[in-house]
Amino acid sequence: MxxxxxxxxxxxxxxxxxxxxxxxxxxxxxxxxxxxxxxxxxxxxxxxxxxxxxxxxxxxxxxxxxxxxxxxxxxxxxxxxxxxxxxxxxxxxxxxxxxxxxxxxxxxxxxxxxxxxxxxxxxxxxxxxxxxxxxxxxxxxxxxxxxxxxxxAGPVERFSVYSHPVPGVDGKVRTCMVPEDRYGNPSSFAQAVTVSWTWMSETAFALMTSSRILLLDAPKKLEKVTVNIRMDDLSLDENIANGVVDGDNLVVIGNPVLAQAKQGLLPAFGDIHWHTEEAGGADGGRPMTEALTSARDALNMNFAAPSDHSPELSEWERTVRAIDAFNADDSFAVFYGWENSTNRGHENYYFTMADHAAVCGGSAGFKPGDLETSTNQLDALDDGFKSFLAVPHHTNSVATLKKDGVPAWYQYNWMEPRDYRRLVEIVQNRGNQEKNDYTDAWRGLVHNQSASVQDALRTGHRLGFTGGTDNHVGWPGRVIYQERKSVILTGVWTERVERDSLFQTLWNRHTWAVCDTRAIVWFELNGVLMGGVLRIAAGEELTAAIEIEAETPLQSIEIISEGQTVWASSSSSPHVELQVPLGTFRRSTHFYLRALQRDGGFMYASPIFVEEGSFAHDGSVSP
Missing domain, CATH: 2.60.40 (Immunoglobulin-like)
Structure with a gap:
């Protein structure tokens, strides 16, 4: 029956x-x-x-x-x-x-x-x-x-254009054109729609009902794809709300694409915090294979890593099979990860070996537990297995789910710094975790819990920044904010779009977080790239270099040190290239960059840590 x-x-x-x-x-x-x-x-x-x-x-x-x-x-x-x-x-x-x-x-x-x-x-x-x-x-x-x-998916109400931020090894720029409903689900037009796109002054046309992947020639300078869709082709239920009206057309402009690597490093985007139905009580809703397909072919990410809750045994075996099946060097890199949720903080663990000692219930017997016990277990791992990262998230948040007034979990317990805790998720589904008070533009959904990123930096933690969704529905990169689609990703500067190279650049903290933009951000201090350590003599001059290729003009650009804005400006252009004097070095400190686009998208570049010493270095050391 x-x-x-x-x-x-x-x-x-x-x-x-x-x-x-x-x-x-x-x-x-x-x-x-x-x-x-x-x-x-x-x-x-x-x-x-x-x-x-x-x-x-x-x-x-x-x-x-x-x-x-x-x-x-x-x-x-x-x-x-x-x-x-x-x-x-x-x-x-x-x-x-x-x-x-x-x-x-x-x-x-x-x-x-x-x-x-x-x-x-x-x-x-x-x-x-x-x-x-x-x-x-x-x-x-x-x-x-x-x-x-x-x-x-509902009727088409958006049209997204996502390009890889730099040409691939084949000399092509992979670009996904995706009709979407208002929440970002890939959708289909009711009938075929004529879509034209312009790239390097050349225009092409196609009839589209659903998503399309293009391989565009490598540009000679910074480029963005421009897409035109005739309004008369749309049904009465359809719209392109993110398009700009130009005559009879709705125009959508893609993200910036560099012509080549910068100082030997490639920009790349991905999401390393999302959940599937493979483990943890099926707390992700969709199979991992479908999640990875959408990351690669809908949001056109360069890399991804899942973070299901405590997958063990057969759950971990299924996770590994899916990750290895999708991992493709120089195209779409996927590495291993899982989440340990405790009542005093949640963090994810990442590594590049499927049998790493930090696997839940793996060779070292590492089991999820309270944060202090888990930290002691991680500390005890053999030195040969220190090639892992622990990334705390929603650190300044407290669970809304309560029993008898007691939250299911509390804000993150920032204990003594650990070398493997080198990154923090600064923005995610539960909002901005940078500080304890915000204006609304910065998506400050949580306030005054005293466990913000600034609180951690103030107590000596050296943390780079990531952006992750904490998406529990098997759709990496996507959240819902104010009843609309929102995309949160991590940007990195990496030598290759390849598992080991990406892990290395995460370890080196050469990262920036983006929310509703794929702005390309370069932030240096006296030649040291974001995430690095600058050693300098007392009295030496400090000069920041900022390069941003944004999607719209910038409402604000700020350099932050010890919780205070030490320099600020704006830009009527989406292109920013500046040298910013920051005075002389007096004591150990840090500087990071944040910027807000006129359309509401924002970005955070990882801190550069400054200390007294006789030489400068960028922190690019192997774990």
Whole structure:
């Protein structure tokens, strides 16, 4: 027997729309009155992402549903149980006789976050049962198939153009043109649309209904793709909201692309903090293979690394297979990672060997635990296994999920610095973690928790910056902010788009974080690249070099030291190239760069750490 859909609402991603479904349950045996019937989601993330408004089942009394709570679990219990409906039968239900269920729901904002529903049964005890026993028998899952409520992308409302920021080894610039719904899900036009694109003064045309990947010739100077779409080709439900009106066309301009490497280093973008259904209670909703495909072919990333919660044994084996299948040198590099979530801070571990000692439950027996215990375990790893990174995230945040007023987890516990804690996620889904107070433009969603990035730098931690989504829906790079798509990534300067080279550049902190931009950022101090260490004699002059290729003019450009703005400017051009005197060196300190585009996108370049010494170096040392 089974749970089936008799009326499918064919839902698409929506913030508010309610879709009506009709289901039928075919019981696998006869059930008497008093039997409890539950509908449960297949995993926690599905249950979390779908919002149920009303559920009714015939021939029953509803005990627990979105609008009734006579007998149901609390929010903590239901993270594991994932109950959508609990009802008590009022009549005998014969085997195979259809029982109608009506359901009203708003689906996830992420396409493919489908909702699997299954039937669980608890039959009542006999009147002669032991009175100390539970009110019913054991709760059992029916053997029959469940059903799946699917969610697809909505109508096209955006058109994204993502180019690799520099030509590849083949001399081509890989570019993805992607029609999207308002939340960033790759979508399709209702009918073929004529799209033209201009690159290096040459224009080409194509009929498009869905995404298209271009391989463009290497530019001779900085370039951006310009795309034109005729408004008359769009249906009444379609728009290109991120386009600029130019006559009969909507125009979209892509991200900046350099002609060549800079000082032997290539700019590259990726997301190294996202979750899939492979591990940790399926807390990511989609398979890792689909997540990596979207990272490569929808957002056109150069690199990626997953960070599922504590994957062990077969979960880790599946993770490794997926990572190795997608890893491609000089094209799309993928390395290994996982997340350790504790009640005093969350951090991710990254490495380039599938059998590294820092694997959860691996050769060194490293197990997730509280942050102090985990730190002691990491400290004890053999020196030969120190080639790993620990990257804390949402450090200045506290869980909104509480039980009896106690949060599920607290802000990060910045203990004594460790060499392997060389990076911090400065911006993510839970907002900006830079400091304790912000203007709204900087997405400061959390305030005054005293565990910000500035708090950590102030206490001696030497941290480079990453941007990550902490996306739990299997769509790397994407979050929802103010009911719209938002993209958060890490930029790096690397010798190659290759696993070991990328790990090395992360170790060296040659990184910058970007939010809703693919600005290319170069920040130096006396010739030392961001993330490095400058050793200099007292009284020597300090001069910063700033080069930014942004997507729009810059509202603000700031150099920050010890929590204070020491220099600030703006630019009416998206191109910035400046030399900035910062006075003379007096004591050990640090400087980092942040900038805000006129369209709201922003960026953070990793700090340069300054200390007294007889020579300068950039921190480019092997782990």
């Amino acid at each position: 089974a749970l089936r859909i008799t009326k499918d609402a064919h839902a698409h991603c929506s913030m508010h729309r309610q879709f009506a479904y009709e289901l039928v349950w075919l019981p696998e045996k006869n059930y008497i009155p008093g039997t409890e019937v539950e509908l449960r989601a297949g995993n926690f993330r599905q249950h979390y992402e779908w919002k149920m408004h009303r559920i009714d089942m015939e021939r029953s009394e509803v005990l627990f549903s979105p609008h009734i709570s006579k007998a149901g679990p609390d929010v903590f219990q239901n993270r594991k149980q994932r109950i959508v409906l609990r009802a008590r039968l009022l009549q005998m239900v014969p085997k195979g006789e259809p029982v109608a269920i009506q359901l009203l729901a708003t689906p996830s904002l992420f396409a493919g976050m489908d909702l699997d529903l299954f039937v669980w049964i608890r039959e009542p005890n006999s009147a002669w049962a032991d009175k100390s026993a539970e009110a019913g028998g054991p709760l059992l899952k029916e053997a029959g198939e469940g059903c799946r409520l699917t969610v697809q």
